[in-house]
Amino acid sequence: MTSGWRNRAETIFKPGRKIVRDLTVLDHLGGSRKVDIYLCRSRELDDVVACKVLRPEFRLDFSALAAVLHEGELLTRLRHPNVLEGYSVGLQPHPRIVMKHLTGQTLETTFFEGNHDAFQLSDFVEVASQIADGLTYLHGEGILHLDIKPTNIMYSDGHVTLFDLSVAKEFDPEEPFKDNAGTRDYMAPEQTTRGYVGYTTDVYGLGVVFYRLLTGGNMPYQTVEIASDEPDENPTKQLDYASPPVPPSEVNSSIPLEISDIAMRALALDSKDRYGTPAEFKAALHRAASLTVR
Numbered sequence: 001m002t003s004g005w006r007n008r009a010e011t012i013f014k015p016g017r018k019i020v021r022d023l024t025v026l027d028h029l030g031g032s033r034k035v036d037i038y039l040c041r042s043r044e045l046d047d048v049v050a051c052k053v054l055r056p057e058f059r060l061d062f063s064a065l066a067a068v069l070h071e072g073e074l075l076t077r078l079r080h081p082n083v084l085e086g087y088s089v090g091l092q093p094h095p096r097i098v099m100k101h102l103t104g105q106t107l108e109t110t111f112f113e114g115n116h117d118a119f120q121l122s123d124f125v126e127v128a129s130q131i132a133d134g135l136t137y138l139h140g141e142g143i144l145h146l147d148i149k150p151t152n153i154m155y156s157d158g159h160v161t162l163f164d165l166s167v168a169k170e171f172d173p174e175e176p177f178k179d180n181a182g183t184r185d186y187m188a189p190e191q192t193t194r195g196y197v198g199y200t201t202d203v204y205g206l207g208v209v210f211y212r213l214l215t216g217g218n219m220p221y222q223t224v225e226i227a228s229d230e231p232d233e234n235p236t237k238q239l240d241y242a243s244p245p246v247p248p249s250e251v252n253s254s255i256p257l258e259i260s261d262i263a264m265r266a267l268a269l270d271s272k273d274r275y276g277t278p279a280e281f282k283a284a285l286h287r288a289a290s291l292t293v294r
């Protein structure tokens, strides 16, 4: 395993320090502006675990605190083979989620930083199917993930686990998405514009991941910079929805048209034109794969 310490000199807990009495830090696994994820030894569980900890400067930030507690509540309640399992949530002295340590590497590292050629179409179909299974479970529990992307999906020996439920929310068809959350390149237009998000919003995220798997890492829509009217302001970045994605079968002639079409339908800009649910996506994928993938 590569150590995260080198990339994150400012991490709060160094190896050997305790987050709470039960949890001794072994390594730094990752993090973002508000949280760090540590590999820890749990004396109580007699095992290594992963622990997501809110960085101390955000302890009085109510929305950051609420986000950790909400994610912790979801991870400790939900149980599915393709969704990360949470063990416990704690508040004092450091707001945290204790969860299963996922071995393996993210999809990003495995497929887009690693040797993409080492995998076959049947591997991409399998990965997409397992993401669909995890999403189908979450949706059945009334939860939208809303941040499906390769760095939020772990891959280990052909097994896929969805994690990072920090953007996830309860599905409410009456309420527009109001958070400024998600990852632009993987977000359906209705999430970017804070419209009504639903099951098909996660189908879009799955569509971006599947498109990248099929094309060796290409993004379906390109990012463009829009100059600001104000002289001092930096340009804003947007996706160029006016230029439709190049179908995967045109990027790579070994991808059957039937499979390529599935990625394209999942990426439709109008949510009504996508598969209605991840289960519909998976059923269509399996139909196409049974005809075309050996």
Ligand SMILES: Nc1ncnc2c1ncn2[C@@H]1O[C@H](COP(=O)(O)OP(=O)(O)OP(=O)(O)O)[C@@H](O)[C@H]1O
Binding pocket: 029, 030, 031, 032, 033, 035, 037, 050, 084, 099, 100, 101, 102, 103, 106, 151, 152, 163, 164, 165, 166
């Ligand atoms: N349970 C886990 N087991 C192993 N590694 C993990 C685990 N949870 C998180 N990580 C590592 O930490 C990184 C960041 O975790 P996570 O995506 O949950 O945090 P985040 O702050 O919401 O990140 P981002 O904003 O970058 O999406 C992951 O990409 C992964 O490498």
Ligand SMILES: [Mg+2]
Binding pocket: 151, 152, 164
């Ligand atoms: Mg993440």
